[in-house]
Amino acid sequence: MLAVIFSFSKRGGLLNAAIGRFLAGIGCEAKCCTMPKFAGVCEGLTAVDDYKVVCAEYFNKADALIFIGASGIAVRAIAPYVKSKTTDPAVLVIDECANFVISLLSGHIGGANGLARQIAAAIKAVPVVTTATDVNKLFAVDEWAARRGMVIESMQAAKDFAAALVAGKTAGLCSDYTIKGALPSGVELAGSGETGMAVTTCKNKKPFNTTVVLMPKILHLGIGCRRNTPLEKIENFVLAEMEKHGFDMRCVKSIASVDLKKDEAGLLAFAAKHNVPVKFYTAAELQQAKGDFTPSAFVKSIAGVDNVCERSAVLASGGCLKLRKTAHDGVTLAVAEEPLIIDF
Incomplete structure (x- = not known):
């Protein structure tokens, strides 16, 4: 997690650095920004000439923006960039005396409520959370x-x-x-x-x-294809099959295939376009996959194993098949799902 912290006074700078150390201690990256005249208050502070410029730069990069000062400063700084609770970062406001830690924006999905509670506990402040489910102690x-x-x-x-x-x-x-x-x-x-x-x-x-x-993001696609199959052909087939069976591409965690395809331009382009990582397995690794798979003598003569798409999907998921091998015009697809237990 990346957090950018802003402060505007000497006392705020000391708190800024302290919070930065706390965040670093729990595995987060913290960029502690303050006005040039307060940068020498203690170690760990970075001088910035215009905090609004830094805010604009990091609003869509950082996981959290933390303002140590008046709420109005934060509101005016973030106002031009606020778009959606599904994409906006967590925004917190803390007074320079460390009395209150206010969850200002993206309390749930952005994690501001949880972060406010963590920081408040660390600096012995009161977390201020105003979302209805939280104040009523209900499930969010x-x-x-x-x-x-x-x-x-x-x-x-x-x-x-x-x-x-x-x-x-x-x-x-x-x-x-x-x-x-x-x-x-x-x-x-x-x-x-x-x-x-x-x-x-x-x-x-x-x-x-x-x-x-x-x-849940637990689906793994096993894909095979003829050499030099273009992106468009792979994409058209895979998306049509996913739609046909009610699967959403946003649930896909990885794409898998045999290592003979590690330089297959169309397959790599499809993965990149949909921002999904690709895993490649050797024929020997695919052979070790557990399950009942659809054999093909032709595939074995080319890849060294009787099935690529089903075996690679199962290996990548560590689970079981949700969609067995389906094929069209030189492209094969299988879908496997990793195990999941729901725990509240």
Whole structure:
């Protein structure tokens, strides 16, 4: 995590450096910025001529922006760049006497609420969190999903889910995966109802009238193709198959294939376009995959193993097949899913 901290006074500079040391101690990178005349207050401070320029530079780069000073300073600095709770960084405001740590922006998905509590505990301040689910001590579906790297299919549905809990209503939970432990207060297992959440990789699964579809990033695509298959052909086939079976590309954690394809331009371009890492396995490694796979004598004569797409998907996932080998015009695809246990 990268945090950029701004301070505007001598006392603020001392607090700035202290918070920077705390964040470094828990494995975070901290850039501690202050006005040039206060940069010499202590070690670890960086002089900046215009904090607004630095704020503009890091708003879309940093995970958190922390302002030590008046809330108005922070509000005016970030105002031109605020876009969405799904993409904005966490923004915190702390008074220079370290009395309060205010979660100002992106409390749930951006993690500002949790970070405010962490820093407040470290500097012996009071965390100020104003989100409705938190002040009512209720389950925050967007925060829970964000911590687990899940995709929230509709932020409006998440908002409606939270509103139902705040109103004292019960929300349902439908999960494709094993649930461990107790459910959050106000949430019960259900297959239908007015409001609820569905944990699934199928974006079309909406058992409730208002369904928050939470999609875990646990799918792994095994892809094979003829030599020099262009990006467009691979993409058209893979996306069509994913749509056909209700899978969302945002759930894809990796693409896998045989090492003979490590220089396959179309495959590499497809992975890069969709920002998904690629893994390559040797024929010997693929042969060690556990499961029942679709054999092909032709594939074995080329790759040295009887199946590429299914075996590579299973190896990458450490789980089991969700979609067996499907093929079209020289491209093969299989989808595997890594194991997942839901724990609140």
